[in-house]
Amino acid sequence: DAKTTQPTSMDCAEGRAANLPCNHSTISGNEYVYWYRQIHSQGPQYIIHGLKNNETNEMASLIITEDRKSSTLILPHATLRDTAVYYCIVRGKDSNYQLIWGAGTKLIIKP
């Protein structure tokens, strides 16, 4: 079973920041939080990952709460091409480094 829970779907206006939440209350100390997205009929695309500290790259920012039980993926200026299913996954030694995929969040960017 997936170790994360995410909203089923979200809308965001083009040009605004999209904030995607994820709960992972059972995360263990050596598990990382990974975010991927999947555009229809394509393979998943890596976005970002982190352990404790907040992370930022050219695609997004990842904010992890101090207790690590939840995180938020931020797309700072959403475009129409960001419409996809976003998956939050925890992965680490305890789970044999496997990615267990939940249902993800369907993010729809509206003009």
Add this chain to the structure above:
Amino acid sequence: GAVVSQHPSWVICKSGTSVKIECRSLDFQATTMFWYRQFPKQSLMLMATSNEGSKATYEQGVEKDKFLINHASLTLSTLTVTSAHPEDSSFYICSASYLYSTSNEKLFFGSGTQLSVL
């Protein structure tokens, strides 16, 4: 980022035939590759984990004799769907593990293969 190439992108075959899907890591060596299956409007389901030079580890409920996995080199893994039937029609995706450091690993995914069995 690292590139994983998966071929073919789509394939249509007759029931009873076998289909081979290739997954290549183009600019890095992948000691571990994973194979997933995805049905419409569902999430990815891990089928098997493949380590170079050893037998693949299959998830519960996945028939190893039906889904043959070969990981002969650090850059190539293949999935062969043997005696395919219509219920095997699905989107198959591979991923390759890239180790940046001892604690920093990423998975990169192929573009997927849509298999339709008539």
